[in-house]
Every structure is written in structure tokens, then in C-alpha cells.
Amino acid sequence: MAETLPQLLFEHASATPNKIALRERDFGIWQAMTWQQYADHVKYFALGLVSMGLSPQETIAIIGDNRPEWVISELAAQSAGAKSVGIYQDSVVTEMVYIFNHADVSFIVVEDQEQVDKILEMWDELKGVRKVIYYDPKGMRNYTEDFLMNFPDVEEAGRAYEREHAGWFEQRLAQGKASDLAILSTTSGTTGNPKLAMLTHHSMMSMGRNLMSIDPLRPQDEFVSFLPLAWIGEQMMCMSCGLQVGFTVNFPEEPETIQHDIREIGPRVMFSPPRIWENLVSQVQVKIQDSTKFKQRMYNWAMPIGYQMADLHFRKEKPSAGMKLKYFLADWLVFQEIKDHLGLRHLIRAYTGGAALGPDVFRFFHALGVTLKQIYGQTEINGIAVVHRDDDVKFQTVGTPIPETDIKIDESGEILMRSPAMMEGYYRNPEATAETLIDGWLHSGDAGYFDEDGHLIVIDRAKDVMTLHDGTKFSPQFIENKLKFSPHVKEAVVFGGDWPFVSAMINIDFANVGKWAETNQISYTTYTDLAQKPQVYELVRKHIEQANVDLPPAARIQRFVLLHKELDADDAELTRTRKVRRKLVAQRYADIISALYSQNNFVDVETVITYQDGRTARLATRLAIQSLQN
Numbered sequence: 283m284a285e286t287l288p289q290l291l292f293e294h295a296s297a298t299p300n301k302i303a304l305r306e307r308d309f310g311i312w313q314a315m316t317w318q319q320y321a322d323h324v325k326y327f328a329l330g331l332v333s334m335g336l337s338p339q340e341t342i343a344i345i346g347d348n349r350p351e352w353v354i355s356e357l358a359a360q361s362a363g364a365k366s367v368g369i370y371q372d373s374v375v376t377e378m379v380y381i382f383n384h385a386d387v388s389f390i391v392v393e394d395q396e397q398v399d400k401i402l403e404m405w406d407e408l409k410g411v412r413k414v415i416y417y418d419p420k421g422m423r424n425y426t427e428d429f430l431m432n433f434p435d436v437e438e439a440g441r442a443y444e445r446e447h448a449g450w451f452e453q454r455l456a457q458g459k460a461s462d463l464a465i466l467s468t469t470s471g472t473t474g475n476p477k478l479a480m481l482t483h484h485s486m487m488s489m490g491r492n493l494m495s496i497d498p499l500r501p502q503d504e505f506v507s508f509l510p511l512a513w514i515g516e517q518m519m520c521m522s523c524g525l526q527v528g529f530t531v532n533f534p535e536e537p538e539t540i541q542h543d544i545r546e547i548g549p550r551v552m553f554s555p556p557r558i559w560e561n562l563v564s565q566v567q568v569k570i571q572d573s574t575k576f577k578q579r580m581y582n583w584a585m586p587i588g589y590q591m592a593d594l595h596f597r598k599e600k601p602s603a604g605m606k607l608k609y610f611l612a613d614w615l616v617f618q619e620i621k622d623h624l625g626l627r628h629l630i631r632a633y634t635g636g637a638a639l640g641p642d643v644f645r646f647f648h649a650l651g652v653t654l655k656q657i658y659g660q661t662e663i664n665g666i667a668v669v670h671r672d673d674d675v676k677f678q679t680v681g682t683p684i685p686e687t688d689i690k691i692d693e694s695g696e697i698l699m700r701s702p703a704m705m706e707g708y709y710r711n712p713e714a715t716a717e718t719l720i721d722g723w724l725h726s727g728d729a730g731y732f733d734e735d736g737h738l739i740v741i742d743r744a745k746d747v748m749t750l751h752d753g754t755k756f757s758p759q760f761i762e763n764k765l766k767f768s769p770h771v772k773e774a775v776v777f778g779g780d781w782p783f784v785s786a787m788i789n790i791d792f793a794n795v796g797k798w799a800e801t802n803q804i805s806y807t808t809y810t811d812l813a814q815k816p817q818v819y820e821l822v823r824k825h826i827e828q829a830n831v832d833l834p835p836a837a838r839i840q841r842f843v844l845l846h847k848e849l850d851a852d853d854a855e856l857t858r859t860r861k862v863r864r865k866l867v868a869q870r871y872a873d874i875i876s877a878l879y880s881q882n883n884f885v886d887v888e889t890v891i892t893y894q895d896g897r898t899a900r901l902a903t904r905l906a907i908q909s910l911q912n
Contacts (some may be wrong), residue, residue, distance in 0.1 A: 286458035286483040288324065288361040290525040295321035298528070301501070304350045307535040307543050315350055317528075323350070325451050327433070328358035329440030331389060332450075334413055338363030341385045341466065345369045345378075346393025348507045348533045351417040351433055353520065355391040356511075360464055360483070361455050367466040367478065368512030370858040371397070372851065379404045380475050382411065384710060385466055390414045391433075395421035398430065460484035466709050467514050469661045470857040478709035479514075479661045489664035489703035490522030492685045496669065497631050501528040503550040504628075508533075508540045509558075513859060515635055518665040519553045544625035552629055555636035556643070556763070557860050559654065562624055563646050564769035568794050569623075571801075584616035588649025595648065596675065617650045626652055633657045635665065636859055638740065640763030644677035656680045658740055662724055664703035668738050679737035689738060690723075696744055697730045698723040746864060748779030754836040756784070758864075761833065768825040769794045773849050775862055776839070777875055785841040785878040787871060788822060789848050795821070810889075810903055813844040819908055827910060840910055841878045845871075846889060846903045874905065883907050 284290045294303065299318035306313050315323075331342070342359045344352055344366055356366045367385045369378055371393070378400060382390070388410055392398055394417075401414050416422060417433035444451065464483045468476040505524060509516045524531050529551075534543035544552075570581050591609045594601050601609070621627045632647070635657035647654040655670035658680035667689065670681035683689050687701040700723050707715035718725050729744040741747055742757035749755050758776040765774040765786065773789035792809050795818060799806055806812040822844060830838040849855040855867055868875060877885035889901045 285460040286360060286462060287464060287486065287521060287525050288357045288455060289458055290487075291317070291324060291357055292321050292455065294525070294528050298501070301528070302530050303528075304353070304531050304533070305547075306350055306533040307539070307546075310535070312532075312546075320350075320354070323354045323437065324357045324361060326437040326440035326444070327354055328361040329443045329447075329451055330436035330438070331358060331364075331440075332362050333439045333443040334389075334436075336362055336364055336389060339463075340364045340388045342366050342389040342391060343369055343382060343385065343387040344391045344511070345373070345397050346371055346391075346417070347537065348509075348511055348516075349393065349417065350533065351391070351393075352511050353531070355415075356465070356521070359389075360458070360462075361451070363454065363458065363462065365463040365465055367468070368510070368517075369468070370510050370512045373858065374852055375400055375404050377475075379407050381468065381478070383407075383409050384475075385478055386410060386710075388412050392416050394418040398422065398425065402427070458483070460487070463706070465517065467517065467661050468512060468858075470859055470861050477711055477714055480706040480709050481664060482706060485664050485703045485705065486517070486522045487526065488686065488701070489518065489666055489684075490526045492687070492701075492703070493518075493666055493669070494523055494527060495685055496671065499523065499527045499529055499551055499631065503527070503529040504532060504547050505529055505551050506532045506534065506540075506544050506547050506549045506625075508537075508544070509554060510858070513636075514661040514665040515553055515555065519551065522664065541625065545623070546625075548625060548628040550628055551631040551633075552626070553633040553635065553657070555859060556634055556639040556766075559634055559639060559643050559647065560766055563643055563767065564791065564794055566620060566624070567769040568797060572797075580616055584612035585649060587612040588617060588651075589645055592645050592648035596677065598673075613651055621650055621652065626650075633669070635659065637861060638742075638759050638763055639677075640760075640767050641677045642764065642767040644675075648675070648677075658738060659699075660724070660726060662705045662718065663699055663701060664705075667699045667701060667703070674735075674737075676733075676735070676737055679733060679739050681738065682736055683738075691731055694744070695729045695731065695741075697726040697728045697738070697740065699726060700724065750778055750784070750836050751782050752836050754834060756834070756837040761786075761829065761837065761839070764829040764832070765825065767829075768822075770798065770821055771825060773856075773862070775849075775864070775867055777868070777878070778837070781879050783840045783879075784837055785875075786826070786839050786843075787867075787874060787878075788842055788844050790818060790822065790844060792848070809848065810846040810901075813846060814903075814906060816906075819844060819906060823908060823910065830910070838910075841907060842910070843874060843878060843885070843905050843907045845874075846887060846905055877907060 284293050294317040300316050302314045303317040303320045304315040344355050359366045369381055390411055398416055413429055413431055415431045415433055415436055419432055460483050462483055463480050464486055465481050466478040467481055507520045520531055532547050534540045587608050629652055632652050632654045653672055657666050658668040659666040667687045668680050668683050690698050692698055704724055727744055728740050729747050730738055730740040733739055742759045747757055761776045762774040765771050770791055771788055772791040775787045778784040790813050804817055826839050851858055874885050885905050887903050890898050
């Protein structure tokens, strides 16, 4: 019985050596790798690392887009008794230096020249890194640093090592225990540097086993891995579930080809954070606006039927024969085409997690016939503790606990969790571990409660739940999700709490609003110029008024401003999983927030622009502030 992820891999290689395990699209052609080939790559890369001094308990770091080499490197490190830490490929140098040194990284596996250049920039600040291994050699010919190695050269060193140490790998693989650390997984880091959750093979495999007991998948199913493998959600599906079930994992060619590649594969399972599902909704809405009058009429006829059917399912009511017929026609004429265009036609398992998803987005996908389900969990519990069941989806909840998972709410309203999937603690951070793991319970930091059906309702981060002056409690995240259902709103940050009413700072979706402006013959130059157009303010204002209708009077947005720049992870305003760092945003934009609560109809801001050559320029901008009548 396999106790570790690499042992699972070699079980598949033994049982079905010629079945396709991985696929990667390269120059438009899907290149397949069988389970046996996969296992061989892991074996020889592991032996190559060992020949260069990798020892058990050490850490390797992996950075890059989703590629076979990413998962091969992770499993190779684990095969040798070591562990891995994944780093987001868009991380800046300061973030990477912190993780490398905090995680005691000894080997770094990177994708390409871009990541190598980042490593060279920080090399003098790194402690204990012995080799940097790259797997895309393009542009690397003139690099002469002796610590750089090409991925195939490491595998070749592994083959040479095996000739002198026959049977060593198999012996080391068999020594792997369920209690061994598999990965260090970075937390979101909404309040500062990310913490590193220590996840064992047992914790990862128990989570995958329990999810698959509810929503089983088959070895012949397909999964497209396109979200960063540094994120626990992708580890959950690609590694924890993928290696236990044995389904095929597909890697897109480039981030720009993801939609096309998903459509070609037609995956059976998809797990994405809310921003992906929100983007798909925006895509449909914008394309319908650009389509023919006939297609628009068909869409406008079909969607109310879809919503009606979805609401029947939510209420667990049986549709009438007439309703079934109408939905069959709407599905055949409209919904199947939309799902095919999005690559969702064959989907049987659709999950969202990492943050709350607005109810409007939920209803949209259920109207199309995609049974989208909410997952709730955290990095510290391997990504999942609660999920909807297929026949019991309530979009205002996150579902019920998965097997072997206990959930309770403490006196303060905080959600506490306990399961075999829990982390061992935070790496080299006993203080944070003691604050989070108390008496065997994981303290989530989220506020929530159970409804009458035993479904968990997550309100927001406990520290983010705000109380208005009249005593009304409200969740900024809930309001923000309603705003982001609009295809023209990319990000929203809502304020209230210490202030007399609710206000919002909004980022427009530059691509969608730009397209709308061109259609309406509105000229613009930059993001800042477009965001401050009166017509754009009027467009966003209508969306806010629409969102306000469903909110309690005290929680309705009364003033808003369109920001002059997008909130950016590189500026530390968002985490790498695109969660807003509220405290930092509130500090950085204090002048704008103060203006929202003044009598002024504008605020002057200065922006520092940094060019690629390092030069900076200071730009002054006047932002309009608008009030709404509630």
C-alpha cells in the first residue's frame, strides 16, 4: 500500500505503464508521456539531485509555468526523502529571497531565462543554494555561471549515479513514510510575508481520498493544469487527486492559449478560484454584445429558462414536463454552444475555492447546466474541508464537511477545523503555529455559522467583517463579489466599519471597458484616461445601483471612485492568488478614502511610474468621486 506520492506514481507505472499520464502542448501538438516515462524521469532526476548532494529533509524550490518538469521535480525531491516549495512565477525578487532563505532551499528548479535572471540578481543574498536547474534552454547559451545546469544534464548525472549505486533509488523510495513532509505550501500572506505550511504525504493523500469518495473520478478522465502549481488548489487536484485516481493531467502551451487548450481537451474536472469563473462570465457577456441580433435574441430567450431551472434545483423542486422541454431546447440551441466555446461541454466536476464567489456567477453556470460547487478550506488543511454535494448546492453556503473532517464555530463566531489533512505547523515559525493550531483544532480566522440544513456559511475573514454606525454587520467581500459580476468591474474594495456609510474603490476591466468605449466611439489613451471618462463612470454607476438593490439599506454603496491604476500583486496590493491586502490598500490609498467621506467631488493623486530602464516619472491625476442616491 503506497504511503507517499512517489510510491503512488510507481504503482501506476507498474500497473499501467503505457497509459498516458501527462500531456503538454508544444508548438500546437499535444506531446504525451506515459506512466512509465513519467516514473523514469522522476527516478533519474532524483538520482541526479542526490549525486549533487541532495539529502533527506532538504528543500528544493520550483518556479515556472505548469510543465511536466514541475511535477517531475516535486516527486523527485520527495523520492529522495526531501521536500519542495513552489513559488509563483510572477513573484518579484524580494518575495523570492525571503522564501528561499526561510525554507532553507538548497536546489532551485526554474523554467526559463526570465527566472534565471531573477536568481542571478539575488544570488549574493541567497544562503545555501548549490545549483539552479533550468528546463527551457532558450536564450541560455551564453550564461557561464558554474551553478547553472540544464534539466536533462541532471537526469544524465542520475543515470551515471545509478550505474554505480544499483538499486539505491528503489530502496530509498520504499523507505518513504506517510509522515514525511511532502511540500511546504505558501499561505496567501494577506498581512505580510507568506507562512510555509508543512504538509505531509498522509495529509495530502487523505484529503484527495476523501474528496474522491464524494465526487469520484476515473483513470480515463482528463484534467487541465493551468493554475500555478505553487497554489494548494492546483496541488490538490493535480497531485493529491491525480496520483490517487490516475487521470491524465494536461499542461497548456502558454498562458495565452489556455482557453483554446481547455477546449481541445474537454476536461471532466475543473477547479479554479473565483476570478477564473468571473472572467468566463465576462467573456460570454462581452461576446454576446458583439454577436448578431439573432444570437442575442436566442441568448436572451434561453437564459431566463436556464435561471428558472437552476432555481428549481437550488430549491430541490422537480421541474414540470413543460419546463424540462423548454430547458432541453434552450440547452440544445444555446447552452451547449456556450459550454463548447468555453471548453466546459464534458465537465462533470466543477469547483471554485480560494475566496467567496458571488451568487450571480453561481446562478449563471447552473443555468448553463454546469454544476459549479463551492469548496471551502485553507492551505493549512490541504485546500479543502467543506464542499457542496451534487444534489445539495446552496450558493449562499460552502456546503458540508468532507469525510473525516470536523467543523465547529467557537463563541466568537470563528470557524475551527480538524481533519487528517491538517498541516504539521508552519515551517520555522512556532509562534504562528501556536496561534493557529490549538488543542488539535485549526483556527481559520474566518467568521461563519451553520444554517438549518447543516451547511456552513462563511461570512468573511473575521477581521474584515465590519459593523456600521447603526450596528449593522456586513461583509465587504460579499458586496465586492456582487460588483465583480459586472464584466466592466475587475476589482472592488469596499469600506465601511469606522465610517458612517459604505463606499467603494473600483478597478475597471480595461479590456472589456476599452471594447465598450470603442463600440460607443469614445476615444481614450491610457487606463487612467479611460477610467476617468464621464461615460465610464455612468456605466459603472448603473452596475453599482443594480448591486445595491439586493443589499440592506445600511450596507448600500453611497460613494465610489474609479482608481487611476489597477491593484497589482507586484505592488503588494494583492496576494499572488489575487486576494486584496486590505490593510495595506487602506494605508496606501488613505487620501482617496478620506476624500470618499468628505464633501469633495474629486481627489488629486500623484502616481510614480517606473519605466523598464529604472527611470521614474511622477504624474498628477484628478479622480472624480460620485455619490449615489439610496
